[in-house]
Amino acid sequence: MIDVEEHGAVRVVRMHHGKVNALDLELLTALRDTFAALRGRAVVLTGAGPCFSAGVDLRRVLDGGAQYTAAFLPALGAACRAVFGHPRPVVAAVNGHAIAGGCILAAACDRRFMSGGTIGVTELAVGVPYPTVPMEVLRHATGHHANDLVLSARTRSPAEAVGTGLIDAVVPPAQLLERALAEADRLAVLPAETFALTKAQLRRDAVERMDEHEPVETAQILAGWTGPEQRAAIAAFLDALASRSR
Template sequence: MTIHLELDAGVALVTLDHGRGNTLDTATCRELVLQLGEAEAAGAKAVVLTGTGSMFSAGVDLLSIDEGGAGYVSEFLPALSDALLAVFGFPRPVVAAVNGHAIAGGLVLAAACDHRVLAAGPARLGVTELLVGVPFPIAALEILRCAYGTNPLPGLIYSGATVPGEDALARGLVDEIAPAEEVLGRARELATRLGELPAEPFALTKAQLHRPYHQRIAENRVSDDDGVERMWCSEAALAAVKSYVDRVLRS
């Protein structure tokens, strides 16, 4: 199992546990959707999303893409969007305990949450897809837009830069920083407090806030994702992924 679910005092702790970077592959994305469904069915008042070890998530599992090629990409991309939307659309409060690096899809996953608590320390945050040569699915872009606004997106995305914690806080990528040993406790404390808000009014208010982004995703997902899949499956993109994997992940 690549996602662990623990329910304690009404708060569901959902923990990513896949590979050395808590990366997102098809199975992990599908498991995240299932575990969030389990949390909702169990009556969780709020969710804390975190990663194992010193990494929140390094984003897409490029090893799986390198090994699986275009056929794998075709099944992975919809699963990735579904997982991001399961977090973004969860009707109860979701707090990210960002326990370490949040890179590329990992930062999008944090952005899909309602509040982000970052562990003080060496963590870096950023979206690096364009450096690998692939575009974002529309769901990822709209989640980033909702969390951070339209104007900051070009600077965040085009550069592919990653920033340390204090810069991430100043740029609004996270909402607060806590000592590493306290980040999970702080996230749980906040989730508990938010979870005490009336469930139906909270769910409706969250849906209202997110509605423009969900609408753009629904209107454009099929056509945009076709283009995204074509580019991810291109020889150039797969070669770039292979080069990165060989240079960084298999070295």
């Protein structure tokens, strides 16, 4: 589910879960625990196969109902916080599609390089609200572009994404991991305490908003994922995807 590879001072954390590294309760818990175990290490986050992550496993959300979703949403927030708040450098090597929650995981990293596929946040197209933590991660990474990214609910090519703050640079596939490792190495040589403090300063406003609003919005967001109208919208979205893939 999670492969960890040693590259000198850097650890490559590779999501390896199904065909498209879809985010479910198990993968999110594994991500949280992996980053906790690597707290003192610089990390490159990437995916196995053709996708970085295609986002939330919506079929699991439908099949699991309110009970599964009530466990899943906090796990999503915890995994995003684990990446976003990691005290050492985290570089995303986005090796393919990074959709919705997959896009948010990439946005939670300090630097982001992409080699192919598309990236974007499609939650409004699905018909579900953004949990608090993912919204703040996106806002931090993309600034004034967040409004258009959220409301357009569309994916973008790597070249388009550079202009939005989602991606720092487009890199050929054969050079992607090397480029990400080089950037992680560059940041890892900085004094650890200095880097951690600077990173915390950059993220302070976002973290304060997470801490303030997440407890208040939890029930409302859960209702926005489990209500009958939202479940019907999720089902329609999945049916449309299935029709396009035939």
